[in-house]
Amino acid sequence: MDFTRPETVLDLANIRDELVRMEDSIIFKFIERSHFPTCPAVYLKNDPRLPLPDFEGSFLDWALIHMEITHSQLRRFESPDETPFFPDKIVKPILPSINYPRVLAPYAPQVNYNDKVKTLYEKEIIPLISKCDGDRPENYGSVATSDIEALQSLSRRIHFGKFVAEAKFQDDKPLYTDLIKRGDIDGIMQHITNSAVEEKILQRLIRKAEVYGVDPINNQNERRITPEYLVKIYKEFVIPLTKDVEIDYLLKRLEYP
Numbered sequence: 543m544d545f546t547r548p549e550t551v552l553d554l555a556n557i558r559d560e561l562v563r564m565e566d567s568i569i570f571k572f573i574e575r576s577h578f579p580t581c582p583a584v585y586l587k588n589d590p591r592l593p594l595p596d597f598e599g600s601f602l603d604w605a606l607i608h609m610e611i612t613h614s615q616l617r618r619f620e621s622p623d624e625t626p627f628f629p630d631k632i633v634k635p636i637l638p639s640i641n642y643p644r645v646l647a648p649y650a651p652q653v654n655y656n657d658k659v660k661t662l663y664e665k666e667i668i669p670l671i672s673k674c675d676g677d678r679p680e681n682y683g684s685v686a687t688s689d690i691e692a693l694q695s696l697s698r699r700i701h702f703g704k705f706v707a708e709a710k711f712q713d714d715k716p717l718y719t720d721l722i723k724r725g726d727i728d729g730i731m732q733h734i735t736n737s738a739v740e741e742k743i744l745q746r747l748i749r750k751a752e753v754y755g756v757d758p759i760n761n762q763n764e765r766r767i768t769p770e771y772l773v774k775i776y777k778e779f780v781i782p783l784t785k786d787v788e789i790d791y792l793l794k795r796l797e798y799p
């Protein structure tokens with residue numbers, strides 16, 4: 543997929559291949575996070591264990607904002623497949639702009655589900671992928687670094703729903719134009735859903751978790767990322783949020799030619 547060549551981006555088969563590649567990134571980021579305990583202090587607003595002068599928010603919020611400011615200076619958020627968690631904080635790149643040809647509708651950057659992504663990650667995913675419950679102050683920096691990597695991978699995967707939606711719209715404009723005009727959200731959900739593709743993804747995740755998630759040197763055959771947890775994360779969070787992004791993107795699509 544080459545974002546300077548729109549024809550490679552709006553090919554649904556190419557998009558699905560890219561989603562498959564993202565599975566490996568997400569699994570490996572989860573495995574990295576699984577080396578540490580839950581470290582709840584990292585996610586609590588203004589926690590006394592992590593004093594942050596002149597800042598309202600959690601340690602992870604602080605770390606993510608500073609990482610996104612640096613990444614924005616390196617042009618990360620000019621790329622149409624990257625969506626910031628703190629869009630109001632990012633700054634102009636220090637590198638020259640790349641004028642990517644337009645692939646998505648101009649409002650695409652405003653389709654931003656990262657608040658939901660971060661909340662679900664902290665509340666639902668961390669308890670599943672952490673090594674154990676507990677707080678280890680010596681791990682706070684590593685935990686935040688690992689969380690940022692995992693959040694950025696999850697965000698990219700979920701917001702790829704914009705490309706899926708645009709590809710589906712282009713493939714059947716009459717159908718989606720009628721559904722959008724009637725505000726038929728259930729009808730849009732029905733037509734963007736491909737249960738066979740979803741099932742294939744879940745089956746593949748089980749196999750990947752069985753291979754990647756087992757620690758080869760651990761003779762107790764303990765899993766670092768269980769297949770069941772990975773399926774739960776995708777089935778209950780990643781795929782539904784991707785489809786929410788698809789629907790949200792499509793509902794505004796007729797505002798632009």
Ligand SMILES: C=C(O[C@@H]1C=C(C(=O)O)C=C[C@H]1O)C(=O)O
Pocket residue numbers: 558706734735736737739740743780781782784785
């Ligand atoms: C991403 C797509 O749209 C939907 C969402 C999917 C997902 O998030 O994995 C898979 C199939 C569809 O239900 C697609 O059609 O490939």
